[in-house]
Amino acid sequence: MVKTVICSVGISAARKIPEVRPRDLSNWVKQQPSVKDAAEKIFLTFRDIRPEGESLKSELSAEIHSLVRIGITDGDRVILLASSTEDGYCCAIAVEKYLHHYWTNLEVQIKQVQGLQVLDAELFRTRGVIEFVGHILKEIDKYGASNIILNPTGGYKALVPYTVLVGMLKGVKCDYIFEQSTKFLELPPLPVEFIRSSFETHKGLFEKVENDIITQAEWERNIYYDDERERLKSFFEFSDGQVILSAIGSLFLSEIRKPSVRVPFLSQKAIKDCFENIRQLDDCDPFRFLSRVAASEETFKKKIHLDAGNGLLWLKPGRTTDRYLVSVEGWRLLVWRAIREDQEGAKYASKITVNPETERRSYSPFMRMDFVD
Amino acid sequence: MVKTVICSVGISAARKIPEVRPRDLSNWVKQQPSVKDAAEKIFLTFRDIRPEGESLKSELSAEIHSLVRIGITDGDRVILLASSTEDGYCCAIAVEKYLHHYWTNLEVQIKQVQGLQVLDAELFRTRGVIEFVGHILKEIDKYGASNIILNPTGGYKALVPYTVLVGMLKGVKCDYIFEQSTKFLELPPLPVEFIRSSFETHKGLFEKVENDIITQAEWERNIYYDDERERLKSFFEFSDGQVILSAIGSLFLSEIRKPSVRVPFLSQKAIKDCFENIRQLDDCDPFRFLSRVAASEETFKKKIHLDAGNGLLWLKPGRTTDRYLVSVEGWRLLVWRAIREDQEGAKYASKITVNPETERRSYSPFMRMDFVD
Numbered sequence: 001m002v003k004t005v006i007c008s009v010g011i012s013a014a015r016k017i018p019e020v021r022p023r024d025l026s027n028w029v030k031q032q033p034s035v036k037d038a039a040e041k042i043f044l045t046f047r048d049i050r051p052e053g054e055s056l057k058s059e060l061s062a063e064i065h066s067l068v069r070i071g072i073t074d075g076d077r078v079i080l081l082a083s084s085t086e087d088g089y090c091c092a093i094a095v096e097k098y099l100h101h102y103w104t105n106l107e108v109q110i111k112q113v114q115g116l117q118v119l120d121a122e123l124f125r126t127r128g129v130i131e132f133v134g135h136i137l138k139e140i141d142k143y144g145a146s147n148i149i150l151n152p153t154g155g156y157k158a159l160v161p162y163t164v165l166v167g168m169l170k171g172v173k174c175d176y177i178f179e180q181s182t183k184f185l186e187l188p189p190l191p192v193e194f195i196r197s198s199f200e201t202h203k204g205l206f207e208k209v210e211n212d213i214i215t216q217a218e219w220e221r222n223i224y225y226d227d228e229r230e231r232l233k234s235f236f237e238f239s240d241g242q243v244i245l246s247a248i249g250s251l252f253l254s255e256i257r258k259p260s261v262r263v264p265f266l267s268q269k270a271i272k273d274c275f276e277n278i279r280q281l282d283d284c285d286p287f288r289f290l291s292r293v294a295a296s297e298e299t300f301k302k303k304i305h306l307d308a309g310n311g312l313l314w315l316k317p318g319r320t321t322d323r324y325l326v327s328v329e330g331w332r333l334l335v336w337r338a339i340r341e342d343q344e345g346a347k348y349a350s351k352i353t354v355n356p357e358t359e360r361r362s363y364s365p366f367m368r369m370d371f372v373d
Numbered sequence: 374m375v376k377t378v379i380c381s382v383g384i385s386a387a388r389k390i391p392e393v394r395p396r397d398l399s400n401w402v403k404q405q406p407s408v409k410d411a412a413e414k415i416f417l418t419f420r421d422i423r424p425e426g427e428s429l430k431s432e433l434s435a436e437i438h439s440l441v442r443i444g445i446t447d448g449d450r451v452i453l454l455a456s457s458t459e460d461g462y463c464c465a466i467a468v469e470k471y472l473h474h475y476w477t478n479l480e481v482q483i484k485q486v487q488g489l490q491v492l493d494a495e496l497f498r499t500r501g502v503i504e505f506v507g508h509i510l511k512e513i514d515k516y517g518a519s520n521i522i523l524n525p526t527g528g529y530k531a532l533v534p535y536t537v538l539v540g541m542l543k544g545v546k547c548d549y550i551f552e553q554s555t556k557f558l559e560l561p562p563l564p565v566e567f568i569r570s571s572f573e574t575h576k577g578l579f580e581k582v583e584n585d586i587i588t589q590a591e592w593e594r595n596i597y598y599d600d601e602r603e604r605l606k607s608f609f610e611f612s613d614g615q616v617i618l619s620a621i622g623s624l625f626l627s628e629i630r631k632p633s634v635r636v637p638f639l640s641q642k643a644i645k646d647c648f649e650n651i652r653q654l655d656d657c658d659p660f661r662f663l664s665r666v667a668a669s670e671e672t673f674k675k676k677i678h679l680d681a682g683n684g685l686l687w688l689k690p691g692r693t694t695d696r697y698l699v700s701v702e703g704w705r706l707l708v709w710r711a712i713r714e715d716q717e718g719a720k721y722a723s724k725i726t727v728n729p730e731t732e733r734r735s736y737s738p739f740m741r742m743d744f745v746d
Contacts, residue, residue, distance in 0.1 A: 118554055119554065120554070121556035121557075122556070124554075124558070157530050157533060158549070158558060160533040161533060161534070161547070164534040164537055164538070165537070165541075165563075168565075169565070174534070176531070181491055181492060181493070181494040181497075182494075183494035183495070184494075185494060185498065185531060188603075190538075190567075190607050191605075192541075192542065192565050192567050192568065193566065194563075194564060194565050195565065200745075227665065227668075230561075231564055232564075233561050234560070234561040234562070234564075248563060265744070266740075271641075271738070271740065275738055292600070295600075329745070334745075360746075364746045365644070365648055365744040365745065365746055366745050367644070367741070367743070367744050368741045368743035368744065370570055370740070370741035370743070371638070371738040371739060371740045371741065372573075372638060372702070372707075372737070372739050373733075373738050373739075
């Protein structure tokens with residue numbers, strides 16, 4: 001399987017440029033005929049150092065060191081997220097050249113991230129980190145969470161929290177190298193999730209902020225309670241009296257719209273069906289089944305047994321008698337009914353019909369499938 | 374209000390020791406008569422540089438720079454989490470001396486974190502970072518999440534993900550300085566939570582691993598399904614065929630046992646009460662009220678109206694007619710009934726009684742208060 005490793009890129013590739021201290025690298029780059037020349041010069045300082053042994057740690061850049069430890073192979077894909085600074089960009093080019101030199105069939109892409117720099121914190125917050133997160137989300141969409149590894153070993157320390165957050169909430173693992181170690185640390189996707197209910201109440205506001213620039217006063221008018229404002233603060237950035245979506249806010253919206261997992265919600269009828277009937281059977285575990293189909297699109301598709309029309313589907317776990325009538329509504333998997341074929345007969349689908357538009361009220365509220373007896 | 378700032382500490386305090394490169398600091402310390410002497414020498418290199426202006430960024434240590442930007446004042450408390458290395462510890466002492474020099478009434482504590490170093494990744498994972506997280510959790514217990522600021526500006530980059538995680542999941546804000554900037558970045562507590570239901574199923578295993586060392590084979594026997602193992606992996610560390618709780622695992626257990634917020638769960642009767650009755654009233658919002666009392670212990674205590682015995686309490690929102698019969702069960706706030714005083718009369722508490730031990734079955738399942746109409 002092709003892995004895609006997404007790396008933030010710093011300037012450690014330039015460590016062997018003689019007599020240039022990290023703070024002065026940007027001046028040094030300016031003194032070169034072109035960015036391309038500068039990158040070539042940097043590359044030549046380590047081109048002949050093979051990616052192995054002690055050199056990894058002491059002579060090669062943080063990105064190269066970590067990529068080797070992660071175990072990239074020809075045919076994999078590496079995405080280098082470079083800062084908007086010239087020195088950062090040069091280093092990314094030098095790293096790319098090196099990777100191509102030793103892994104000829106590796107696909108390497110450099111993306112220079114607008115606003116990503118460390119001199120202007122405001123610009124970092126309101127542009128750099130938002131674009132940075134945006135780039136990662138795009139790759140996750142393209143290649144799928146389980147084929148991606150995030151690698152925050154190189155680059156600004158201030159990016160680490162965001163990389164970890166994206167990893168956690170989109171279910172992508174994060175591998176990074178321990179400063180002077182030779183092993184990488186793995187942060188597997190954690191069982192955490194956004195508290196999504198905050199979104200429902202303020203959906204209109206999120207969409208407004210996404211499409212328009214609104215003023216802070218307008219934002220405050222939209223969020224009535226102080227405790228709500230406090231809770232939602234991290235989703236927005238405030239700058240010169242104007243409000244935009246923060247990096248966290250856009251991550252949140254992406255998770256609402258393209259959820260990495262769905263959450264099952266049971267109708268009032270399905271609660272009765274599951275607790276009073278199906279759960280009593282020795283070989284049926286309705287809650288585990290519904291969790292599994294909600295967590296994986298692939299499993300979900302495999303379990304579709306019949307299309308009941310109007311967006312409703314009948315799911316069948318396997319050789320058991322339980323059947324579930326469900327629909328997908330954004331990040332929610334709505335469970336309308338849960339029945340037993342041995343009770344309803346082989347023609348259960350024509351017997352039990354629901355018109356979601358006209359009958360919804362007699363099924364609602366759909367309660368999140370999270371309970372205690 | 375006294376703030377407590379918890380800082381991871383690195384070795385940037387030693388940047389002015391002449392001719393010592395960061396990698397050689399540990400040797401330099403060994404050559405000094407004692408750790409105390411080394412710390413004193415480091416301190417003297419910056420004692421007379423006042424904590425202000427350009428020096429903050431270019432001459433003082435990362436910890437001092439960020440503490441000044443965060444705005445510590447006399448009377449506040451600073452906790453310095455030092456690595457287990459001698460050079461790290463020396464730097465922590467030097468920072469402490471400096472802080473006392475300029476803020477005479479600041480309380481400063483140094484905690485040397487066992488196993489916290491960067492040469493042995495295994496030791497970092499199985500000891501250092503677990504102790505690091507343990508120290509932070511202890512302080513949160515002692516001083517309360519809202520009085521604490523986490524500051525990962527100094528110290529190992531590998532600690533940043535863990536600091537951020539603790540902050541997010543315990544509701545503590547994280548402030549750190551942007552590398553070459555003069556402003557700090559604030560990561561406010563995010564609306565995220567652990568998916569706690571994974572705990573219930575494996576409670577016994579968590580407790581066993583916490584109290585005993587168990588083998589990997591035993592761990593696998595306890596977690597039947599592959600997808601479950603994958604999901605729970607981050608809570609454990611595997612080393613030499615043995616299993617211990619990881620840093621994330623102990624954070625999770627702490628959140629289960631001393632939840633920073635509770636989650637409301639509605640009984641089958643309370644679902645009917647809220648949706649069919651109370652929600653219809655113009656001036657009542659049962660869901661907002663229950664969310665608020667679940668989120669804050671202080672608000673919860675203020676809203677207790679009557680003690681109904683057997684661990685049950687009647688809550689009263691304010692001047693409205695709605696009343697809620699609740700009990701606290703770990704991280705869950707169980708809502709047994711929701712009634713209207715204008716319907717049940719002033720003596721509702723003696724009229725509506727519940728014996729949770731004998732009658733629980735007719736109220737269960739309690740469903741998490743998260744729904745869609």
